[in-house]
Amino acid sequence: MRAYKSKMVTPIRLPDREEREANLERAGYNVFNLDSEGVFVDLLTDSGTGTMSESQWAAMLSGDEAYAGSRSFDRLEEAVSDVMGFERIIPAHQGRGAENVLYGALVEDGDYVPNNTHFDTTRAHIANNGAKPVDCPCEGALDDDRPFAGDLDVEAVRRLADEVGAEKIPAVLLTITNNSLAGQPVSVENVRAAREVADELDAAFVIDACRFAENAYFVREREAEFEGESVSAVAREQLSYADALVMSGKKDGLVNVGGFVAIRDDEKFDDLYADARERGILYEGFTTYGGMAGRDLEAMAVGLREAVAESYVADRVGQVQRLGDLLADRGVPVERPTGGHAVYVNAAEFLPEIPDDEFPGQALVCELYREGAVRGVELGSFAFPDTDRPELVRLSLPRRTYGADHLDHVAETFEKVAERRDAGEISGLEIVAEPEMAELRHFSAELRPVRAQETTTAD
Missing domain, CATH: 3.40.640.10 (Type I PLP-dependent aspartate aminotransferase-like (Major domain))
Known part of the structure; x- marks a missing residue:
């Protein structure tokens, strides 16, 4: 149970699928380029995105x-x-x-x-x-x-x-x-x-x-x-x-x-x-x-x-663990035990048909947005080129911001992505433009699907 109550709220909306598709294409399949108004549950980062007391x-x-x-x-x-x-x-x-x-x-x-x-x-x-x-x-x-x-x-x-x-x-x-x-x-x-x-x-x-x-x-x-x-x-x-x-x-x-x-x-x-x-x-x-x-x-x-207050930090870590449990219960390969600020998903295991050179982590990030307007971030070979990093997707929870229904939405979004995966509808990605400094590539690079993807108008 949360150790706080809300005193201020911000309206959010779930864009329809057609809008999400257009947003993703316009962003160059890089969720850093998405407008926040088009994001329903934003797990891109926990940096500066929390709720103050x-x-x-x-x-x-x-x-x-x-x-x-x-x-x-x-x-x-x-x-x-x-x-x-x-x-x-x-x-x-x-x-x-x-x-x-x-x-x-x-x-x-x-x-x-x-x-x-x-x-x-x-x-x-x-x-x-x-x-x-x-x-x-x-x-x-x-x-x-x-x-x-x-x-x-x-x-x-x-x-x-x-x-x-x-x-x-x-x-x-x-x-x-x-x-x-x-x-x-x-x-x-x-x-x-x-x-x-x-x-x-x-x-x-x-x-x-x-x-x-x-x-x-x-x-x-x-x-x-x-x-x-x-x-x-x-x-x-x-x-x-x-x-x-x-x-x-x-x-x-x-x-x-x-x-x-x-x-x-x-x-x-x-x-x-x-x-x-x-x-x-x-x-x-x-x-x-x-x-x-x-x-x-x-x-x-x-x-x-x-x-460092006991009630705050216990609630903080506990919420991350709850999201990890929700995903694990649905067969999503999360790294366990979960960390303190985010759940990390092994994208190479979740999307085994996508080769490493087609950025399975970034492909998963894009599919999460396509299916549920959920924004995460890739921390694998796209974000860290020329390193031996696992193909991880990070879902960072802003502090004191989201509730249980938002976590449920994230878990349900993974179920929809898994359905598209099982139907062979998910493509890997290739880079079409990137900055000179490789260490900062993932912030601004643009990509495109390697193969044409099937689309649907129904949520």
Whole structure:
């Protein structure tokens, strides 16, 4: 049962099939190009798409819009200290702005940066600074029901250091939860091991903390050492080993915009902090607003505290699990156990007749829209070219937004797609236009069906 009630609603509509067909073709079979008005249940991302609380809306009215020295910044700084244990922050307009600030100061041409699995913008920022992002997930992480399939393979990091030289690895990254690997959590034991290998390499240890509260919940539920602990206590423990954090407030900050870099208050990192502050001013804005309005700073300060509330995070993770169960009960091959923010579907298993070079994940994404105006996102070979990623489709649930009937609609949409699959009516796709930067291909590329598809006018 939800631990909240609705006080504001937004009307949505289910376009008829003919309209959905036209929208999909006009979008170049890339759902990023769809207008949101044509989407009925939007599971493209959980980034900035959630519903804020009454306390957050109330806090926004007290926003201090001063260019410098905003008291709203002081409130955010205090919240980060209390909830996450970091004293020094550099605000940014969102997570990728924070990545630009930190990785531009930390990474140089010819460097190598290992991560449990790089997400798209992280990979792009590292590559844009001339370094090579290297994925180091645990071998066979998704082959069985591991409680912490998102862990970093620390031995793979050591092998990388032996191959390229420790001096070429300025940072070891850890993304919690592991978004690109089915949203799977990372254990505190693994966080400590990552800290140890970073020390061995004299590298900074950076945590991408976008979903730190969800990860802390899984740790409390699955790691024996933390049984009975509060989510807030686990959150501080898992982050205490990091030298720096990258945070998108649009996830576990429970806001629609904003982010920050946090750097440990240690003289070892004074130069990094100074360089990052300069980049923050250059790219984001002065250091006490960083591209956000004062009201946005206030909302995030409240949201960080709400994110570690027991009732909120239990409801959040539970709703994702319910969607995963609904799909699994219908024979949809979902990655289990489900993650904290999304259900991941193995598109290669769901659409076995579509070869890998025809992007089965993107084909499934398009069929979900065609059949039910449900928008998900592909995180396989289309989004991550030249990587050995599984053909996954992510269904990200916005926070505090959809109800049980919306989840039922998603499950029913999968049933309709399965009927078309069994009738041999689904085609693979081919790319007809794409940007130069491969790491960002899925945001704007256009595709077309490889084979003509049968259409119907009935829903």
